[in-house]
Amino acid sequence: MMSKNKKEKxxxxxxxxxxxxxxxxxxxxxxxxxxxxxxxxxxGQKPIHVRCHSIYGGKAAVLGRSVTDGVNMWxxxxxxxxxxxxxxxxxxxxxxxxxxxxxxxxAREAAASGEVDLLLDSCSSREAxxxxxxxxxxxxxxxxxNSKTTxxxxxxxxxxxxxxxxxxxxxxxMAAGAKYAAGLAKKHGWTKWATIAPDYAYGRENAxxxxxxxxxxxxxxxxLMELWPKLWEPDFTPYVTKMLGAKTQAVFTSQWGxxxxxxxxxxxxxGLHEKVKIFSIDLGDFTAINPVIKAFGKLxxxxxxxxxxxxxxxxxxxxRDWFNGFKKTYGYEPSGWSQQAYSGLLFYQKAVEKxxxxxxxxxxxxLAGLEIxxxxxxxxxxxxxxxxxxxxxxxxxxxxxxxxxxxxxVADVLTLSWDDIFKAEKEYFKEKGWV
Amino acid sequence: MDIASLLNCLADPGCMAGQIISGIIIAMxxxxxxxxxxxxxxxxxxxxxxxxxxxxxxxxxxxxxMASIGNFGVALIxxxxxxxxxxxxxxxxxxxxxxxxxxxxQLLMTYAFILIFDDVVxxxxxxxxxxxxxxxxxxxxxxxxIGTIVPFYYLFLIVVGVLLxxxxxxxxxxxxxxxxxxxxxxxxxxxMCLGINVPFVYTIVFGxxxxxxxxxxxxxxxxxxxxxxxxxxxxxxxxxxVVIGGMGSILGTFxxxxxxxLMRSFGILGFPFFELAFIYVFMAVVLIVRPAGxxxxxxx
Amino acid sequence: xxxVEDIHTYYGTSYIIQGLTLEVKDGExxxxxxxxxxxxxxxxxxxxxxxxxxxxxxxxxxxxxxxxAPFSIVRMGIGYxxxxxxxxxxxxxxxxxxxARRGNSRKSSGGWTIxxxxxxxxxxxxxxxxxxxxxxxxxQQMLAIARSLMGNPDLLLVDEPTxxxxxxxxxxxxxLIKSLxxxxxxxxxxxxxxxxxxxxxxxxxxxxxxxxxHGSIDDLRENKEVHDRYLAV
Ligand SMILES: Nc1ncnc2c1ncn2[C@@H]1O[C@H](COP(=O)(O)OP(=O)(O)O)[C@@H](O)[C@H]1O
Ligand SMILES: [Mg+2]
Numbered sequence: 020m021m022s023k024n025k026k027e028k029x030x031x032x033x034x035x036x037x038x039x040x041x042x043x044x045x046x047x048x049x050x051x052x053x054x055x056x057x058x059x060x061x062x063g064q065k066p067i068h069v070r071c072h073s074i075y076g077g078k079a080a081v082l083g084r085s086v087t088d089g090v091n092m093w094x095x096x097x098x099x100x101x102x103x104x105x106x107x108x109x110x111x112x113x114x115x116x117x118x119x120x121x122x123x124x125x126a127r128e129a130a131a132s133g134e135v136d137l138l139l140d141s142c143s144s145r146e147a148x149x150x151x152x153x154x155x156x157x158x159x160x161x162x163x164x165n166s167k168t169t170x171x172x173x174x175x176x177x178x179x180x181x182x183x184x185x186x187x188x189x190x191x192x193m194a195a196g197a198k199y200a201a202g203l204a205k206k207h208g209w210t211k212w213a214t215i216a217p218d219y220a221y222g223r224e225n226a227x228x229x230x231x232x233x234x235x236x237x238x239x240x241x242x243l244m245e246l247w248p249k250l251w252e253p254d255f256t257p258y259v260t261k262m263l264g265a266k267t268q269a270v271f272t273s274q275w276g277x278x279x280x281x282x283x284x285x286x287x288x289x290g291l292h293e294k295v296k297i298f299s300i301d302l303g304d305f306t307a308i309n310p311v312i313k314a315f316g317k318l319x320x321x322x323x324x325x326x327x328x329x330x331x332x333x334x335x336x337x338x339r340d341w342f343n344g345f346k347k348t349y350g351y352e353p354s355g356w357s358q359q360a361y362s363g364l365l366f367y368q369k370a371v372e373k374x375x376x377x378x379x380x381x382x383x384x385x386l387a388g389l390e391i392x393x394x395x396x397x398x399x400x401x402x403x404x405x406x407x408x409x410x411x412x413x414x415x416x417x418x419x420x421x422x423x424x425x426x427x428x429v430a431d432v433l434t435l436s437w438d439d440i441f442k443a444e445k446e447y448f449k450e451k452g453w454v
Numbered sequence: 455m456d457i458a459s460l461l462n463c464l465a466d467p468g469c470m471a472g473q474i475i476s477g478i479i480i481a482m483x484x485x486x487x488x489x490x491x492x493x494x495x496x497x498x499x500x501x502x503x504x505x506x507x508x509x510x511x512x513x514x515x516x517x518x519x520m521a522s523i524g525n526f527g528v529a530l531i532x533x534x535x536x537x538x539x540x541x542x543x544x545x546x547x548x549x550x551x552x553x554x555x556x557x558x559x560q561l562l563m564t565y566a567f568i569l570i571f572d573d574v575v576x577x578x579x580x581x582x583x584x585x586x587x588x589x590x591x592x593x594x595x596x597x598x599x600i601g602t603i604v605p606f607y608y609l610f611l612i613v614v615g616v617l618l619x620x621x622x623x624x625x626x627x628x629x630x631x632x633x634x635x636x637x638x639x640x641x642x643x644x645x646m647c648l649g650i651n652v653p654f655v656y657t658i659v660f661g662x663x664x665x666x667x668x669x670x671x672x673x674x675x676x677x678x679x680x681x682x683x684x685x686x687x688x689x690x691x692x693x694x695x696v697v698i699g700g701m702g703s704i705l706g707t708f709x710x711x712x713x714x715x716l717m718r719s720f721g722i723l724g725f726p727f728f729e730l731a732f733i734y735v736f737m738a739v740v741l742i743v744r745p746a747g748x749x750x751x752x753x754x
Numbered sequence: 755x756x757x758v759e760d761i762h763t764y765y766g767t768s769y770i771i772q773g774l775t776l777e778v779k780d781g782e783x784x785x786x787x788x789x790x791x792x793x794x795x796x797x798x799x800x801x802x803x804x805x806x807x808x809x810x811x812x813x814x815x816x817x818x819x820x821x822x823a824p825f826s827i828v829r830m831g832i833g834y835x836x837x838x839x840x841x842x843x844x845x846x847x848x849x850x851x852x853x854a855r856r857g858n859s860r861k862s863s864g865g866w867t868i869x870x871x872x873x874x875x876x877x878x879x880x881x882x883x884x885x886x887x888x889x890x891x892x893x894q895q896m897l898a899i900a901r902s903l904m905g906n907p908d909l910l911l912v913d914e915p916t917x918x919x920x921x922x923x924x925x926x927x928x929x930l931i932k933s934l935x936x937x938x939x940x941x942x943x944x945x946x947x948x949x950x951x952x953x954x955x956x957x958x959x960x961x962x963x964x965x966x967x968h969g970s971i972d973d974l975r976e977n978k979e980v981h982d983r984y985l986a987v
Contacts, residue, residue: 076569076572076573076682076683077572077682077683077686078681078682078683078684078686079683080572080576080581080682080683081581081582081583081681084581218727244456244459244726245726245727246722246726247726247727249730251683251684251686251687252687253483253674253677253678253684253687253688254476254479254480254718256475256476256479256480256608256719257473257476257477257480257718257719257722257723258722259476260469260472260473260475260476260602260719261459261473261722261723261726263472264459264463264466264468264469264472264473265459276583276679276681277583277678277679277680277681277684278679280583280585280678280679281677281678281679284585284588284676284677284678284679285677287588288588288596288605288607288608289596289603289605290596306582306583307583309582309583310582310583310584310585310679310680311585313584313585313586313587314585314586314587314588314676314679315587316587351582630852630853633845633849633852633853634853636842636844636845637842637844637845637853640842640843640844641840641842643804643824643840644836644840644842645842645853646804646823646824646825646828647802647804647824647825647828647834647836647902648825648828648853648854648901648902648904648905649825649828649829649854649856649905650825650853651823651825652825653823
């Protein structure tokens with residue numbers, strides 16, 4: 020590729036490895052967060068150390084930030100009340116850079132250090148499966164706060180005794196979302212459906228579940244097409260024209276963050292959200308709502324969206340206060356990621372109190388089947404549970420609504436029933452042989 | 455597989471026209487980014503992975519101009535120039551040190567800059583996704599033609615893309631500076647022996663390539679969220695286009711960008727799950743048959 | 755015009771030019787002859803700044819040029835015609851002249867223009883729109899020389915212009931060098947000693963990166979060793 024001459028002429032100054040490392044360290048400095056070991060407390064007790072692993076670079080940076088502030092919020096609240104069992108809480112954060120090997124290496128390091136009491140795995144599903152194996156290997160408590168992939172906890176063959184999930188789950192989200200969509204579709208006769216979901220574990224799984232449950236609740240629904248743009252796809256136009264060309268009446272999408280923004284931006288040029296009913300599970304997150312508002316000058320109305328981390332879901336004081344408290348402290352609205360990390364910590368806090376120690380075995384036993392009250396627990400009791408059978412989080416508010424251009428941007432909220440979700444889940448588990 | 459909808463579309467001129475337009479639109483922004491990459495690879499022999507970051511900076515500059523002045527026309531001029539200046543600084547202080555070195559060094563250095571630019575962007579503009587409104591000039595009902603609708607902004611994009619490809623081609627093949635750049639691509643040492651300040655030419659070429667990425671970023675702004683790391687989504691595809699088109703060939707880049715766009719828009723109709731794999735297979739075949747790319751010349 | 759004093763040049767760790775001294779005076783044609791691999795090309799590359807010597811001094815018109823960038827050396831008035839001609843494959847003859855054209859602020863009179871080049875090399879007028887790859891070896895060599903003239907050099911370095919050319923064409927190059935001599939000094943590198951001697955005023959013999967012998971053309975012709983090595987067929 021390079022001519023010999025060019026080589027000779029330009030060979031003058033090479034970049035040495037040291038110079039390069041120096042140059043790249045500048046880049047990494049912004050994302051590496053130094054561990055923080057609090058000074059010994061007056062009462063001489065060792066603090067409880069919560070470690071959080073997330074992604075702080077690239078397009079997923081917003082994920083890392085949301086999670087981190089969810090953790091910080093919990094820590095500050097706990098310490099203000101005198102800690103857990105009289106022990107102060109300290110936190111530390113590590114950047115896995117979205118790489119599975121790095122996530123595994125860091126998880127092993129944390130589990131083996133003897134310094135860390137709890138590890139939050141706040142990356143994506145890709146890392147979560149590998150990190151679960153670390154928990155199994157070292158009998159160390161790891162709570163997955165982001166991965167929604169059902170198989171992570173549902174498959175009894177791969178369960179790990181010290182592994183838990185505080186994230187919502189695709190199966191639950193979609194059983195709820197499809198029920199909501201089916202209700203409206205039945206009423207209005209929307210039979211021609213499309214799905215458009217990012218082409219990786221998360222999108223593939225939730226589109227599959229959506230189709231399955233939509234057909235279950237509304238057998239007349241016909242899926243015209245399944246579309247699979249890759250994650251962070253810049254061009255949605257051909258997908259839009261394909262949907263419009265087929266006279267699609269309604270579309271389900273699990274594009275999130277900038278992707279749902281781009282889908283709506285490019286769709287708007289063709290009048291997509293006026294011509295097709297959009298059911299977006301992730302538009303409801305403020306990380307998407309805010310840029311959509313900037314792109315349109317207002318939030319386009321009449322789009323159906325799942326809402327989590329919203330003061331209206333549920334519309335209780337506890338939830339409102341949490342939402343507003345977060346916003347006031349950190350200057351932006353919490354995301355589902357902040358909420359799920361916070362759930363995991365509430366579970367841990369209660370388990371330690373119940374166990375009376377941070378001993379891994381004792382806390383594990385306390386966590387399994389634990390019930391707590393959380394801002395987004397299903398009203399009226401606002402309970403949230405870590406199901407004993409599969410160590411996964413249940414009973415969180417599953418709500419959908421219609422966009423309106425006024426804070427908190429959702430109206431006609433419908434909260435879906437967990438009885439229905441469990442019914443749908445049971446059927447799926449039966450089919451998979453997971454019961 | 456959805457071959458039926460591909461066949462239906464091929465039989466329906468309106469649908470055909472619609473998918474062709476979407477393919478062309480994919481091609482336009484990609485062409486702008488890829489053309490700069492191709493220029494830099496062809497002339498400087500540099501694998502610039504940070505090129506996508508320059509596209510990103512173009513988008514952020516556009517955001518800032520829109521937020522402060524609010525005029526998209528001004529943004530379309532200022533943002534690319536700003537990116538061009540960034541490119542010149544980058545080349546002068548860093549990139550020029552890795553010319554002619556092993557591709558691994560180039561990769562390491564330019565990859566480091568992807569991280570650095572992402573952090574700089576996060577530091578200045580924050581980590582949350584940004585966006586701008588469709589400029590008011592283009593906020594009007596789409597044009598209807600050949601049974602399909604063509605968004606007004608897309609017409610504009612196509613016009614700008616075609617004008618730019620003609621302008622770049624004229625510049626490179628008809629002007630003295632273009633010829634100097636061409637000569638620098640084949641034999642920089644000889645060029646130096648004709649009294650031409652080749653390091654300066656390199657800086658200019660890098661700046662121009664960056665400017666083109668900046669134009670891409672600016673034009674993409676009303677269509678995509680502006681986010682740290684957004685360059686990553688375009689850099690791989692741009693490399694694919696440059697490699698298939700033949701590095702250094704602007705015409706090749708343009709033609710292959712169009713092919714790429716059309717393959718995607720029709721691929722999405724026919725086999726939405728495999729359309730990208732299909733393109734990579736195509737690339738592999740091209741490289742086996744013509745290692746220098748469709749429009750490239752083999753150079754030693 | 756040009757003084758090269760005790761230069762030492764390396765390629766990586768290979769020690770190629772090992773203390774070489776030579777001089778070209780105003781208006782002279784000086785030849786540098788030697789066998790393949792003797793270091794002739796490297797000597798020219800050292801002067802041009804393409805292979806800067808690690809030690810030694812090179813002065814052009816009294817000014818030191820060691821360590822300067824090649825393009826600044828060209829701008830001071832040295833033209834270079836490399837041994838493999840190095841024609842840009844995509845450019846036409848005319849393109850070559852256009853990019854090589856430099857102002858002639860150093861010269862009070864005339865200076866080279868494309869028109870003057872065409873008068874000097876009528877053949878190139880016919881080839882004006884041809885690309886380098888479409889030309890014969892002799893035509894390429896003419897183009898390479900003409901191209902460097904567009905920089906208005908006071909000193910021309912020419913590396914083995916006759917290499918691979920037919921005898922008839924070589925003969926025409928004798929006339930060419932003789933007429934160029936009216937306008938500039940020339941340092942001519944050759945293996946073809948009979949050609950070199952027919953156009954030069956003085957000559958140097960190089961071997962293993964050192965000057966073995968130098969003197970007037972008549973001296974060189976009479977030298978037995980030179981005769982045996984470079985003139986005997
Ligand atoms: N780029 C290079 N790297 C290492 N050695 C070289 C290089 N170019 C030439 N040489 C060596 O330098 C010596 C002189 O070469 P050169 O100056 O080209 O000789 P000449 O022009 O007299 O034939 C030869 O032994 C050749 O092998
Ligand atoms: Mg030689």
